[in-house]
Amino acid sequence: MATLDLTPLLRSTVGFDRLWQALxxxxxxxxxxxxYPPYNIEKLGEDSYRIVMAxxxxxxxxxxxxxxxxxxxxxxxxxxxxxxxxxxxGIAGRAFERRFQLADYVKVKEARLENGLLIIxxxxxxxxxxxxxxxxxxxxxxxxxxxEIEARESGGKEAEAA
Numbered sequence: 001m002a003t004l005d006l007t008p009l010l011r012s013t014v015g016f017d018r019l020w021q022a023l024x025x026x027x028x029x030x031x032x033x034x035x036y037p038p039y040n041i042e043k044l045g046e047d048s049y050r051i052v053m054a055x056x057x058x059x060x061x062x063x064x065x066x067x068x069x070x071x072x073x074x075x076x077x078x079x080x081x082x083x084x085x086x087x088x089x090g091i092a093g094r095a096f097e098r099r100f101q102l103a104d105y106v107k108v109k110e111a112r113l114e115n116g117l118l119i120i121x122x123x124x125x126x127x128x129x130x131x132x133x134x135x136x137x138x139x140x141x142x143x144x145x146x147x148e149i150e151a152r153e154s155g156g157k158e159a160e161a162a
Contacts, residue, residue, distance in 0.1 A: 022101040036096055037076070047124040051100065056116040057093045063118060065111050072100040072108065074118070 039053040055063065055076055064075040078093040102122070109121040 036092065036094065037098070039098065041100075047126075049106070049122040049124075051118075051120040051122065053098070053118040053120075054116060055113070055118045057091050058113075058118075060113055063113070065108070065120065067102075067108050070102045070104065070106075072102055072120070072122075074098045074100075074120070 037054050039051060042050040042052065044050055051072075051074075053074065058076050058078055062076055062078050066073045066075070075095075075097045077095040080093075103124065105126050106122050106124045109123050111118065111120045113119075
């Protein structure tokens, strides 16, 4: 695999350390070829996501989900049944650990196990103080009304009606 040199970007950015660390971690995972267990990441809406992992043979007691700031870790360790002799063992039951880097304010809403699939629902909850807000613009001695701004944005139809 070709090496990606991020040096020019690192020289000209400030405060993006986590982004570069996440990119580096993603490239290392790709190089190591760890693909067990298989999973999907789905975008359900503007701020909602779902991770679906195929964990056949694992029960809720065999799985552990841990969240830390900007990191979701899923671990699985299957308990071997006592007194079982396998003639053929085709169902993978090896231990695993899968890590997902999460964006700021992404939280786990719920996790459930259905038909051999671990389903983890995620949602981004941006604090009210960080959401976009409209700023009042003052002119020379007067305040431009929100109504006038909205009229300009809609093509002047509201200004004509007023």
